[in-house]
Amino acid sequence: xxxxxxxxxxxxxxxxxxxxxxxxxxxxxxxxxxxxxxxxxxxxxxxxxxxxxxxxxxxxxxxxxxxxxxxxxxxxxxxxxxxxxxxxxxxxxxxxxxxxxxxxxxxxxxxxxxxxxxxxxxxxxxxxxxxxxxxxxxxxxxxxxxxxxxxxxxxxxxxxxxxxxxxxxxxxxxxxxxxxxxxxxxxxxxxxxxxxxxxxxxxxxxxxxxxxxxxxxxxxxxxxxxxxxxxxxxxxxxxxxxxxxxxxxxxxxxxxxxxxxxxxxxxxxxxxxxxxxxxxxxxxxxxxxxxxxxxxxxxxxxxxxxxxxxxxxxxxxxxxxxxxxxxxxxxxxxxxxxxxxxxxxxxxxxxxxxxxxxxxxxxxxxxxxxxxxxxxxxxxxxxxxxxxxxxxxxxxxxxxxxxxxxxxxxxxxxxxxxxxxxxxxxxxx
Numbered sequence: 001x002x003x004x005x006x007x008x009x010x011x012x013x014x015x016x017x018x019x020x021x022x023x024x025x026x027x028x029x030x031x032x033x034x035x036x037x038x039x040x041x042x043x044x045x046x047x048x049x050x051x052x053x054x055x056x057x058x059x060x061x062x063x064x065x066x067x068x069x070x071x072x073x074x075x076x077x078x079x080x081x082x083x084x085x086x087x088x089x090x091x092x093x094x095x096x097x098x099x100x101x102x103x104x105x106x107x108x109x110x111x112x113x114x115x116x117x118x119x120x121x122x123x124x125x126x127x128x129x130x131x132x133x134x135x136x137x138x139x140x141x142x143x144x145x146x147x148x149x150x151x152x153x154x155x156x157x158x159x160x161x162x163x164x165x166x167x168x169x170x171x172x173x174x175x176x177x178x179x180x181x182x183x184x185x186x187x188x189x190x191x192x193x194x195x196x197x198x199x200x201x202x203x204x205x206x207x208x209x210x211x212x213x214x215x216x217x218x219x220x221x222x223x224x225x226x227x228x229x230x231x232x233x234x235x236x237x238x239x240x241x242x243x244x245x246x247x248x249x250x251x252x253x254x255x256x257x258x259x260x261x262x263x264x265x266x267x268x269x270x271x272x273x274x275x276x277x278x279x280x281x282x283x284x285x286x287x288x289x290x291x292x293x294x295x296x297x298x299x300x301x302x303x304x305x306x307x308x309x310x311x312x313x314x315x316x317x318x319x320x321x322x323x324x325x326x327x328x329x330x331x332x333x334x335x336x337x338x339x340x341x342x343x344x345x346x347x348x349x350x351x352x353x354x355x356x357x358x359x360x361x362x363x364x365x366x367x368x369x370x371x372x373x374x375x376x377x378x379x380x381x382x383x384x385x386x387x388x389x390x391x392x393x394x395x396x397x398x399x400x401x402x403x404x405x406x407x408x409x410x411x412x413x414x415x416x417x418x419x420x421x422x423x424x425x426x427x428x429x
Contacts, residue, residue, distance in 0.1 A: 001112060002112045002113065004111065004112060004113060004114065004115060005108070005111045005112040007115070007117060008111040008115070008116050008117060008120060009023065009024070009111060011117055011120045011121055012120060012127065015120070015127070016127050016129075018129065019101075019127050019129045022104055022129045023104055023107065023108050023129075025104075026104045026105040026107075026108040027105065028105055028108050028109045028112065030105075031045050031046065031106065031109055032045065032046050032047070033045045033046075033109055036049055036053045037053065038052075038054050039053070039054050039055060040052065040053055040054065040055065040056045041053070042081055043081065043109070043110065043113065043114075045109065045148055046148065048144050048145075048147050048148055049144055050080045050081050050106075050110070050142075050144055050145070051080045051081040051083060051144070056081060056083050057083060057087070059083070060080075060083035060084045060086070060087050061087065063084050063140045064084065064087060064088065064140065066140065067138050067140065068138050071093075071094070071138045072093065072094065072095045072096065073094065073096035073097070073098070073138075074088065074094055074096075074097055074098070074138055074139065074140060075098045075099075075100060075136040075137075075138070075139040075140075076088070076097065076098065076099045076100065076139070076140045076142065077100050077131055077139060077140070077142065077145070077156060077160060078100070078101075078102045078141060078142030078143075078144075078145030078146070079099060079101065079102075079107055079110060079116075079142060079145070080142040080144060080145060081110070081114065082110065082114060082116045082119060084140055084142060085097060085099055085119040085125060086118060086119050088119075089118070089119050089122040089124060089125065094124060095124055096124060096126070097122075097124050097125045097126070098125075098126050098128065098136065099119075099125060099126070099128065100128045100130065100131035100132070100153075100156075101127070101128065101129055101131075102131060102142075102145045102146070102148065102149045102150065102153045102157070103145065103148045103149055103150045103153070104129065104150065105150070106145065106148050130152050130153060131153045131156040132156065133155045133156065133420065134159075135156065135159045135160065135163065139160075141160045141164070146160060146161060151377055151381065151383070154375075154377055155395070155398075155420070158376075158391045158392065158394070158395045159395055161388065161391070161392070162391075162392045162395055162396070165388075165392070169324075176307075178263065179263060179285060179307065182263055182284065182285050182286075182287075183284050183285075183311060185288050186284040186286070186288050186291065189284065189288060189291045189292070189298075189300065190300055190311070190315050190317075191315065193298045193299060193300045194299055194300070195299065195300060195316065195317040195318045196281045196299040196300065196301035196317065196318040196320070196333065197317075197318040197336070198299065199257070199279065199281070199299060199333070199337060200336070200337055200338070202279075203237050203256060203257070203337050204337060204338045205236060205237040205337070205338065205339060206338065206339060206340055206341055207236035207237065207341045207342075207343070208236055208237040208238075208239060208334035208337070208339035208341070208342050208343070209236050209237070209238045209239070209343050209345060210239055210327065210330050210331055210334060210342055210343065210344045210345065210347060211224070211238060211239065211240040211241065211244050211248065211255060211345045211346055212240075212241045212243075212244055212326070212327050212330075212344070212345070212346040212347045212348070213241055213243040213244040213247065213346055213357045213358050213359065213360065213365075214346040214347055214348030214349070214350075214352065214357065214358065214416055215346070215348055215351065215352040215353045215355040215356070215357060215358055215415070215416075216345075216346055216348050216352050216353070216358070216412070216413035216415050216416050217244060217247065217345055217346030217358040217359075218247070218359075219412075219413060219428065220345050220346075220412055220413075220427060220428065221247075221248075221251040221253065222251075222428075223427050223428055224238070224248070224251075224253050224345065225251055225252055225253050228252075228253055228254065236343070237256055237257075237334065237337065237339060238253075238255040238256050239255060239256065239257040239259060239330045239333065239334055240255035240257070240258050240259075240330075241258070241259060241260075241326045241327065241330060241346075242258055242259065242262070242265050242269060242270065242326065243265070243269055243326075243357065243360065243365060244346060244358070245258055245269075245270055245271055245274075245275075245278075246269070246270065246271045246359055247358050247359030247360075249271040249274045250271075254274065254277060254278060255278060256278070256279065257278070257279045257280075257281055257333070258270075258275075258278055258280055258281070259280075259281045259282070259326055259329055259330050259333065260280065260281075260282050260283070260286050260290065260326070261282070261283040261285060261286070261303070261322060261326050261329060262285065262286070262326065263285040263286070263287075264366075265286060265287065265290065266290070267287065267289050267293065270290060270294075272290075272293050272294065272295065273295075275294055275295045275296045276295045276296055277296055279296055279298070279299060280294045280296060280297070280298045280299065281299045281300075281301050281329075281333065282298065282299075282300060282301070283300075283301060283302060283303060283308075283322075283329075284300060284302075299318075300315075300317045301317050301318045301319065301320050301329065301333070302317050302318070302319045302320070303319065303320065303321075303322045303329070304319045304320065304321055304322070305322070318333075318336070320332045320333055320336075321400060323392070323396035323397075323400075324389060324392060324393050324396065325390075325393035325396070325397070327344075327347050327393065327397060328393070328396065328397060328400065331397070331400070332400075335404060335407060339407070340406060340407050340408065341407070341408045341410070342407060342409050342410070343409075343410040343411075343412060343425065343427070344409070344410065344411050344412060344419070344422070345412045345413075345427075346358055346416075347411065347416065347419070348413070348415070348416030348417055349376065349386060349390045349391070349393060349394040349397075349416065349417040349419075350376045350384040350385065350386035350390060350416060350417045351367075351369055351372055351384065351385045351386060352378065352384055352415040352416050353415060354369060355369070356368065356369060367387055369385065371387075372385035372386060372387055373387075373388075374386050374387060374388050374391060376390070376391055376394065376417045376418075377417070377418050378414060378415055378416060378417060378418060379411065379413065379414030379416065379417075379418045379424055380414050380415075384415075384417070386417070394417050394419065397419065398419060398420040398421055401419070401420070401421035401422070402421060408423070409421055409422040409423070410422060410423055410424070410425040411423075411424055411425070412424075412425060412426075412427050
């Protein structure tokens with residue numbers, strides 16, 4: 001290590017000895033790092049620049065301008081080249097500045113080659129070795145470091161990315177002509193089909209199996225088939241996602257309820273001929289031909305998103321939580337129907353086993369393995385490829401689970417994404 005590293009670390013040892021110990025344990029030799037020269041110097045780590053090479057101060061000022069004007073404290077996720085905390089300490093307005101390291105090895109590298117002593121010494125600064133699992137507001141995220149986070153900080157990375165994209169995603173759904181057109185096409189179905197809250201007259205079981213079409217579903221077909229053969233009085237309620245149905249039916253498994261909410265789902269995604277005894281719960285984004293050809297009972301529901309407010313005023317229906325994934329309203333419906341023990345099958349949020357889905361060939365439902373540019377941690381703590389939207393769906397589910405302390409949640413596989421707030425249960429044992 002360098003003299004600069006020793007000087008920087010000396011301050012950290014005195015102020016935050018636990019953080020210092022963690023930094024000392026880092027090895028930086030595995031990082032592909034080098035200097036980048038422009039009008040300013042910056043460091044590139046694994047192909048990612050820690051800051052602008054043209055005007056680092058202007059970039060840091062842009063970050064700081066995103067803060068609410070009356071903020072007296074701020075959390076900084078990542079350090080970059082240290083420019084943001086260096087500017088923050090110059091403004092006495094910020095009485096508390098919390099800096100969360102997103103990758104200890106990258107931070108150790110920074111300490112080796114740059115002088116960070118001024119902000120590290122400032123009494124208003126507190127340094128944390130990890131970012132925790134809850135987003136603190138207001139905050140600044142040093143965006144290059146979101147691509148360099150260590151495994152321990154994957155959750156906070158996902159929450160930050162979700163927040164950065166939330167306004168855009170919400171706006172995209174509002175005033176969507178295709179959605180409005182689909183609503184109009186389904187008016188007759190909305191008028192004729194009862195609200196999904198009537199399902200409570202048919203189903204009221206303490207246990208529910210939530211079945212999605214993730215790759216690990218195939219590991220549990222035999223178990224689910226055997227469970228379905230149990231007497232109705234002891235058999236768990238089974239609610240499946242639309243894209244899981246064909247795989248289930250091909251193994252002789254017929255869920256009690258199927259939920260479908262996506263505008264892109266087509267008739268050929270279903271085993272319609274096998275739906276006589278299966279209830280359909282749909283959002284009116286679903287293609288009308290699916291609803292009209294469904295053989296079993298049909299129930300309408302809405303998302304809690306304001307996109308559905310106008311419909312709800314004229315045609316009131318049960319409103320279910322959703323934030324992009326069909327898994328969300330399945331779980332919300334299960335709890336509405338009285339379930340307090342929920343077991344998830346195929347709810348992977350990643351491409352476990354190098355597949356996108358069970359039953360469906362790669363790319364047939366949209367995502368392709370070769371296009372996956374992101375990762376998530378599975379139940380074994382290993383990185384597994386995924387897509388950005390799946391990460392958002394997972395974190396939304398985890399936030400939902402936090403609001404249901406009286407419900408027990410189980411995940412059935414360690415190969416899928418680790419879901420905070422759940423326990424692993426080996427159903428095949």
